Amino acid sequence: MSAIPPPLSNSPIVAAFVARTPGSAAAYAKAREIFPGGVTHDTRYVRPHPLAIARAAGARKWDVDGNEYVDYFGGHGALILGHAHPEVAARIAEQAAKGTHYGASHPLELRWGELVRELVPSAEMVRFTNSGTEATLMALRLARAATGRPKLLRLRGHFHGWHDHMAFGVTNHFDGTPTPGVLEGLASNVVLADPNDAAGLVALLEEHGPEIAAAILEPTGSTYGQVPLRPDFVRLLREETAKRGILLIFDEVVTGFRVALGGAQQALGIRPDLTTLAKILAGGLPGGAVVGRRDVMELLDPERAAARGIEKIPHQGTFNANPLSAAAGVATLEILKSTDAIARAHAHAAQLREGMNAVLAEAGVPWAVYGTHTGFHVFTNPRGLPGIGPRSFDPFAFGYEDLKVPRGAQAPTKLALAMRVHGADIMPWPGGTVSAAHGPAELDRTLEAFRRSVRMLRDEGEIR
Known part of the structure; x- marks a missing residue:
């Protein structure tokens, strides 16, 4: 059962927020009368209330009270170029004037698909969807149809959207039991493995391999590397799935066009059978895709499926390859291809992680900030583990039970609220993603906000 976070009472941080x-x-207060929990996305739920944002530009955003924040939500990771990038905004406006929905094929979808095929190593063919959740759902259906097998291998803690096959074993139900509304029979066809446990992985594949259609993972680790995966573990998974005729699916909804121009698969030098994309793919607008091997993707092709004597997989989607999303996606991918935007975001994130660890070291706080590429994670040491320090922290030494924030932990929530008080908005992991729009001014402001927030948490007894 999911625990409801306890009220944050008698807290100067909450009072200041x-x-x-x-x-x-x-x-x-109005939203609670309209939306369950008062939010339209679980991640936005926070006590005493979430922020209501009025506008955003570059690496900053402003709430309805006029408060300014350096932003590390980044549109849930979709905005590698920052908010309202002028070229992307101009392309969207230009397309909106021509029409928002044709209900037909159009030239922009061709350019969009061509860019994806050019940039993503495994993309022999492309099928656009409306979201990352839809993409992982389609990838799983393709794998089952291609192999004739019923089961799916997942890693504990890895998030692949909210459809039924993925709705447990992420933040709870690590034993594989279904969350409310998910059929037991469906959950029983999902095999959960521990990340970085090579021996355990091989044992599960030996036991269930003939029934497994696909193995899916976040290739840098769950929550963009909050629980990082060892590259050797990913390579082992590629080798073992290939030997057993199991399709390997890289969920690059977050890592695509962020870890590298060709995603984590380019950086790792590992070619999956299928890849799911979203977020950056559509330049901050709704959109996703499944890409991969031609022989698998052709299961969506009525002529090719008929020629092989099999029934095609049906796939609709009112907003698949929507012209506005295509315009934003094309603009974003062209900018990433022709500039050093990704490298600049990587460099800024490294500076941010180093600076935040310097703050912790200066204050003698037994926490650490870690991550790779454009991400950062704040390990608040909720279980009071010994020997933790910002200069010596090795996330590979810990499992998901230690690195994932336990439900009800107050320090991460108070840290996020304190950062907002001081003008920076981080994700509730706690952590965030950096964009190419972040620069020296944002770095200085964020480090000062972090310094002041650490002091506030220490004053409240959350840091010992």
Whole structure:
């Protein structure tokens, strides 16, 4: 059962946040009458209330009270170029004037698909969807149809959207039991493995291999590397699945066009059978895709499927390759291809991680900031593990039970609220993603916000 976070009572941090954000509080009071929990995405749920944002530009955003924040939500990771990039915005406006939905094929989808095929190593063919969740659902259906097998191998803690095959074993139900509304019979066809446990992985494949259609994973680790995967483990999974006729699916919804121009598969030098994409793919608008081996993707082709004597997989989607999403996606991918935007985002994230660890070291706090590429994660040591320090922390030495924030932990929530009080908005992991729009001014402001937030948490007894 999911635990409801306890109220954050008698907290100066909460009081400061509430005093600063009356407009957001009022918006949340109205939202609770309209939306379950007062939010439209689980990650936005936070006590005492979430932020209500009025506008955003570059690496910054402003709430309805006029407070300014350096942003590390980045559109849930979709905005590698930052908010309202002028070229992307111009392309969207140009397309909107021509029409928002043709209900037909159009030239922009061709250019979009060509760019994806050019940039992603495994993309022999492309099928656009409306979201990352839809992409992983389609990838799984393709794998089952291609292999004739019923089961799916997943790694504990890895997130692949909210459809039924993925709705457990992410933040809870690590024993594989279904969450509410998910059929037991469906959950029983999902095999969960521990990340980085090579021996355990091979044993599971030996036991279930003939029934497994696909293995799916976040290739840099769950939550963009909060629980990082060893590259050797990913290579082992590629070798073992190939030997057994199991399709390997890289979920690059987050890592695609962020870890490298060709995604994590380019950086790792590993070619999956199928890849799922979203977020950056559509330049901050709704959109996703499944890409991969031609022989598998042709299961969606009525003529090729008929020629092979099999029934095609049906696939609709009102907004598949929507012209507005295509315009934003084409603009974003062309900019990433022709500039050093990804490298700049990587460099800024490295500076941010180093600076935040310097703050922790200076204050003698037994936490650490870690991550790779454009991400950062703040390990708040919720279980009080000994020997933790910002200069010596090795996330590979810990399992998902240690690195994932336990439900009900107050320090991460208070840290996020304190950062908002001081003008920076981080994800509730706690952590975030960096864009190419972040620069020296954002770095300085974020480090000062972190320094002040650490002091506030220490004053409240959350840091010992």
